[in-house]
Amino acid sequence: MNASRSALPSSDEEPATKGFEGVMVSANLHNLVQMECLGMHTRMIRVDRGDVVGRIYVTGGQIVHAEVGGLAGQEALFEMMTWTRGAFSLEDGVRALDETITRPWENLLMEAAHYHDEKVHATSTVTLFPLPPAPMIETLDMTLFDDPEILNAVQFSVDDELLEAKGDDPEALHSAIAYASQLLVHVGAALGIEGLFEAQLIGPEKKMLCIATAAGTTAVVTSSKTNLTAISKKLS
Amino acid sequence: MNQVLKALKDIPGVFGSFVLTPDGALASRDMPEVYADSIFSEIGRRLNGISEAAEPHIDAVNELVVKFESHWLISRRRPGFTFNVLAEQSVNYPALKMALNVAIRQIGDVTVTAAPTASAVTAVPVAASSPTAPEAPKRRWRGHVLD
Numbered sequence: 001m002n003a004s005r006s007a008l009p010s011s012d013e014e015p016a017t018k019g020f021e022g023v024m025v026s027a028n029l030h031n032l033v034q035m036e037c038l039g040m041h042t043r044m045i046r047v048d049r050g051d052v053v054g055r056i057y058v059t060g061g062q063i064v065h066a067e068v069g070g071l072a073g074q075e076a077l078f079e080m081m082t083w084t085r086g087a088f089s090l091e092d093g094v095r096a097l098d099e100t101i102t103r104p105w106e107n108l109l110m111e112a113a114h115y116h117d118e119k120v121h122a123t124s125t126v127t128l129f130p131l132p133p134a135p136m137i138e139t140l141d142m143t144l145f146d147d148p149e150i151l152n153a154v155q156f157s158v159d160d161e162l163l164e165a166k167g168d169d170p171e172a173l174h175s176a177i178a179y180a181s182q183l184l185v186h187v188g189a190a191l192g193i194e195g196l197f198e199a200q201l202i203g204p205e206k207k208m209l210c211i212a213t214a215a216g217t218t219a220v221v222t223s224s225k226t227n228l229t230a231i232s233k234k235l236s
Numbered sequence: 237m238n239q240v241l242k243a244l245k246d247i248p249g250v251f252g253s254f255v256l257t258p259d260g261a262l263a264s265r266d267m268p269e270v271y272a273d274s275i276f277s278e279i280g281r282r283l284n285g286i287s288e289a290a291e292p293h294i295d296a297v298n299e300l301v302v303k304f305e306s307h308w309l310i311s312r313r314r315p316g317f318t319f320n321v322l323a324e325q326s327v328n329y330p331a332l333k334m335a336l337n338v339a340i341r342q343i344g345d346v347t348v349t350a351a352p353t354a355s356a357v358t359a360v361p362v363a364a365s366s367p368t369a370p371e372a373p374k375r376r377w378r379g380h381v382l383d
Contacts (some may be wrong), residue, residue, distance in 0.1 A: 152293065176289040183282040183289075188304050190275045191322060195305025201286070202301075206294035221293050 030081055030109060030116075032088065037061045037105040044094035049086035056080065057096035063105045065096035073100035074108065081112040082119050144220070144234055151206065152221040163216065177210055177219040198236075200228050211235040237348070240339045241266035247335050249327030251307065255343075256280040256318040261350035263317060273351070283311055283318065312336060317348040 029047060033056060036043055040061035047054045047068075054068030056077060066077035101108065145153050145166045152167030154174045162174050184196055201208040202224070209228045210219040218235050222228070241253045241264060252267035260280025262273055287297040300311040308327065311320045319340055323332060 173293055176293060179289045180286045183286050184302055187279050187282050187302070187309065190279055191271070191307070191309070193304045193307045196302065197305065198301075198303040200299075200301040201290045201294060201297050202299040203291075203294040203296045204298060205296075208290055208294050 029083060029086075029088065030113065033058070033063065033081075033105070034109060036090075037063065037109075042093055042095065044091045044096075046089045046091065047080055047083065047086050048088070049083050054080045054083075057094070058105075059095055059099075061105070063101050063108055064099040065101055072098070074103070077101065077108065078112050078115045081109075082116045144218075144231065147231075149222050149226045150220045150231075151223065153219065155216060155218045157216040158214075167221070173219060173221070177217065181210065181212070181217070198232060200232075209235075237264045237343060238266065240342050244321060244332075244335055244339060247323075247328060247332050249324040250332065250335075251322045251324060253319070253321045253339075255348055256283075256320065257348055257350050258316065258318070259350075260284050260318075263348040263351055265351075267322070279320075280318065283320075287313065310336065312340060314340060314343075317343065319343070 029045075032045065036045065036058045038061070042059050043057075045056040045058065047056070052069060054076060055066065056063065057065040063077065066073060066080065068076045068080055071079055144150065145164060150166060152170070152173055153165065154162060154170045154177065155164040156162045156174055156178075160174075160178060162170065165174075167173070180199065180201075181196070184199060188194055188196055197212050199208075199210045201210075205224055207222050207224055207226060207228055208219065209222070209231055210217065211232060213236065220231060222231070237255060241255070244250045244253050244266070252265070254265040254267055254276055255263045256276065257263050257280075260277055260283065262276040262280070265271075265273070265276065267276075283300065286300065290297050298313055300309075300313075302309040302311075303325070306325055308323050308325055308329075309320065310323065310332065311318055319336065321332065321336060
């Protein structure tokens with residue numbers, strides 16, 4: 001269980017996180033926050049709803065900060081209060097660095113309930129506080145192709161679909177990389193090793209770098225003076 | 237040549253090395269005996285295939301560095317032979333590159349020939365941290381089965 005980067009453990013408690021976790025199956029985050037406030041706790045409530053993670057910080061029984069997606073403060077708190085499903089966990093002694101909420105928790109929770117009701121009954125499906133789009137799992141870095149040191153390049157997906165190319169005859173380069181990759185997998189298998197992720201081919205005039213990631217494969221041809229390690233770091 | 241290969245083990249993380257002829261046949265080896273001699277000619281044939289595939293794009297391949305999750309294979313091509321080193325991913329790569337330079341200089345500008353018999357090659361016991369014994373080749377690329 002990881003604490004938020006914006007959170008620090010309080011000085012008078014153990015830095016190691018303590019607490020418990022559970023799953024919300026109905027709209028009981030409201031009750032959970034209320035219990036934390038009534039108990040005068042200092043805790044961070046982490047709420048996971050699929051790929052969105054929110055955090056509510058309670059310090060000495062007061063709600064002092066909330067964050068979710070690109071939202072922070074009261075807006076973030078209200079947004080999370082509309083969630084009716086998700087998993088939560090409590091981390092003792094975690095304090096927020098930023099205190100964006102100063103209102104009494106009773107007023108906040110009451111207003112959050114109103115906001116929730118309004119949202120449920122709204123005919124529009126537009127979210128009042130729209131969350132940013134969910135991040136892509138992983139994308140290939142296309143900007144590298146603008147580098148003048150890259151003479152030729154191809155990027156293709158794990159399904160071998162050519163996504164981007166630079167230079168002449170990208171299909172030939174694509175084919176060469178696809179063929180070489182399969183041979184290298186066999187070389188690794190013969191030696192009993194797996195997990196091929198990079199190949200560098202160095203010639204007298206040019207170099208070739210081939211990087212495989214979960215998003216696909218990128219191969220670039222450069223001059224012999226190019227630092228392949230630097231490009232490899234950008235692509236990995 | 238066996239002494240040249242053994243000297244590479246001075247670099248921590250070097251797992252073994254082998255020399256192939258320009259045709260890809262095994263000339264000498266300092267690899268754990270779990271590896272049959274026959275696999276090296278297969279490796280040589282494939283390394284030659286990789287070079288041939290790449291040469292239209294980079295003219296010639298003098299060196300090939302292949303990075304797997306746990307081990308790296310470094311292959312240096314010279315007119316008379318190909319020198320190959322298998323090292324752990326944690327190897328001191330600059331030191332290994334220099335050791336390779338020295339080893340190749342010691343071999344010199346000779347054209348090596350294929351080892352006549354299995355007994356002519358060097359075999360050493362399996363190291364404790366050896367890669368798994370070779371099995372039937374798995375056609376995988378980053379965890380994806382290719383066929």
